[in-house]
Amino acid sequence: MQISKKMIPLAGAIAFAFAGTAAAQEVVKIGHVGPISGAIAHLGKDNENGARMAIDELNAKGVMIGGKKVKLELLTEDDAADPKQATAVAQKLVDAKVNGVIGHLNSGTTIPASKIYNEAGIPQISPSATNPKYTQQGFKTAFRLVANDGQLGGTLGRYAVQINKAKKVAVIDDRTAYGQGVSEEFIKGVNSKKAGTEIVGRQYTTDKATDFGAILTAIKAKNPDVIFFGGMDAVAGPMLRQMKQLGINAKLMGGDGICTEALSTLAGDALGDNQVVCAEAGGVEDAQKSSLDDFKAAYKKKFGVEVQIYGPYVYDAVMTMVEAMQKAGSAEPAKYLPFLAKIKRKGVTGNIAFDAKGDMLEGTLTLYTYRSGKRALLAVTK
Known part of the structure; x- marks a missing residue:
């Protein structure tokens, strides 16, 4: 087939249009850190699965931030529940220019890493760190999704x-x-x-x-x-x-x-x-129990295992961070951070809103015992 000179400008225009579409789909990097190796690797993997589930769902639906379609990319790191390794991987995520961080799992890793994220101005939501010191450091970038110790x-x-x-x-x-x-x-x-x-x-x-x-x-x-x-x-x-x-x-x-x-x-x-x-350090009362049950069923279908403990909180942390970006119309940390601090949303783990320190406004607790080798609910309290 011979291409006429008249077709060349049209072909160029089409190529330009496709190039423009590709350029418009920016990549938003969200870091996740937990102990993927060591004695509590089963908990770290549970957290990572929660993050993966949220990222996959959002990408499947299509995420618009500031009028542009974005692709969310999950960058996972292993801190092995070790404070020194936690600060090393925190710096690695900062160097990778992540837009936000979900983690760490342990208080002993979350607290030292939080200083690095704060200095870089990168928002951090821990789904599970409960030591009060985490949010008592005065860091505007530090948030948690669970009640404290x-x-x-x-x-x-x-x-x-x-x-x-x-x-x-x-x-x-x-x-x-x-x-x-x-x-x-x-x-x-x-x-x-x-x-x-x-x-x-x-x-x-x-x-x-x-x-x-x-x-x-x-x-x-x-x-x-x-x-x-x-x-x-x-x-x-x-x-x-x-x-x-x-x-x-x-x-x-x-x-x-x-x-x-x-x-x-x-x-x-x-x-x-x-x-x-x-x-x-969390839990939902009867009115919201069905949404958490639905999440656990979807989680098991996707990963073939039961939720250990904090997978749902990691899922909510990712969803909360992305919603703040959407409200701000930007994934730039400095621009969406104020929206994250004031956010109010309903997650699978309950109502999510933060106080001035970054603690949960309505921190709930669920008491359990074990019967026949299975966890059994005792009560949900605040």
């Missing part, structure tokens, strides 16, 4: 006294920012009731420990009704096994770090019915 630990402390009627309580923490923080708030909650409940012992471990013989033997001598553990499920599971071996019949209480679907596997037959009481 003051609410979580305090509620568990009051529960131990009022509902469990505990008279003797022992406390173990793993010396991480999260474990120490939630344990201190638990003790405050116990002491606030002034009901004659005594803290009969405090013991310490690490987030990588596997042998608790010495500290559990010391605790057994005190004959506590409740043992509170500030730490993660990867440590709580073996701890329950060793409690059973030593004949310790106390209830084990803990925060969101142990309140996972994986705890039953990690503890095995040492997890007795109603033996554990834990709190998830």
Whole structure:
């Protein structure tokens, strides 16, 4: 076929039109950080899946920001629940010029990384960091989607006294920012009731420990009704096994770090019915339960596994950040940050709005126990 000279300008115009369409679809980079390796990699992967689910849904629908169609790109990094690695990958995301960051999972990684994001002016939403210090640093870029340790630990402390009627309580923490923080708030909650409940012992471990013989033997001598553990499920599971071996019949209480679907596997037959009481830093009341159930069903269909704990919060964090960009008409951090700070939206995890520090205005908690190896709901509270 011979192309006439008259067709050349038309061909050029068509090529230019396609080039213009391609140029108009800008890429918006959203970083996600969690422990994808190490003892709590199952929780980090759960978080990453939540981010992936949100990004895939948004790209499938088509996202318009400032009148232009954009493509969302997820940049995932592994901090291995290690503070030093967390700051290294935080700098890596800053250098990659991400438009925002979802993470980190642990308080001990979120807090040091938040300084790097703040200095770069990049908004950060943690779906799971509960230590109050995170939002007490004065960083305008720091937000969280869950209640903090003051609410979580305090509620568990009051529960131990009022509902469990505990008279003797022992406390173990793993010396991480999260474990120490939630344990201190638990003790405050116990002491606030002034009901004659005594803290009969405090013991310490690490987030990588596997042998608790010495500290559990010391605790057994005190004959506590409740043992509170500030730490993660990867440590709580073996701890329950060793409690059973030593004949310790106390209830084990803990925060969101142990309140996972994986705890039953990690503890095995040492997890007795109603033996554990834990709190998830979030939760929905009856009116919103159906949307969260729908999310969990869609999550299982997409990834072939159950939600562990914070996947839905990561999903909501991505959706919240992108909505702020849309309201601002820009994905530039400095332009959409004020819209993120004032946002009000309904997510699958409940109503989302932040106070002046970046904490949730309506931070809810869900109390659980375990029966027949499965998590069982006790109550949703604020």
